[in-house]
Amino acid sequence: MIWITGLLVVVMLLAALAVIFFNNHVAAVAAASVVSLALSVLFLLLKAPDVAMTEAAVGAGLSSLILALALRRLGLTQTGAASATDEREKNR
């Protein structure tokens, strides 16, 4: 119990630091999702299964979806060559 809790806390804090220090915005969103996922397992260990379920579904799932859609609208997805969608967004 104590070892897995410590491991989860370390993973969570490292992912939170990665959110601040990563330059790539897609990687920052992925790191925020890792924070939510580790937090949901931590909630399960703290005997809060309903909160863990909500955190995994809403915090890690829906929040990442919203962030990814906003990244596309903001034009911050720098993952190589510009796709057709990026060109259309740019010309609009």
Next chain:
Amino acid sequence: MSMVFDLQWILYTGAIGLIAIGLVGIIWSRHLFRIILSLAIAEAGANLMLVIAGYRLHGHAPIMVAGVWPEQMVDPVPQAMVLTAIVIGVGIQALALSLAIRVKEAYHSLDIDEIRAAMQADIDAQAGVTGDLSQEEPSGREVIGPTVAAEEGRS
């Protein structure tokens, strides 16, 4: 007894660390999207802190099953509050992202220094102030704000 102290120490380190990292990110980031992400991190830390406050060592999950009495369960009230706070947090995040999209459409930038300079230029242009010409005295006739000048120009 040492194990009890260690577990609580680790948990509080995680919660306070998340809040501290989130606040540092909000203060030190220069990019609007990174500020929104840091806000989400700080929210997660606050939620963890509330769940820790209701935790009881060797307690059961607050679900009524045979053989488990309410005295043996962890406190379910902070868990209900955190359940609400998670959903509200995602709502706040969606609102902040929509505002960031509007800012990007209006000023074509997400750097807060550039946005602040552009907003200041807009306010100055509406108030009839011609920029920072002097450090000692106000450079324009109207220094109150944009609304007074806008009303005068309209009438």
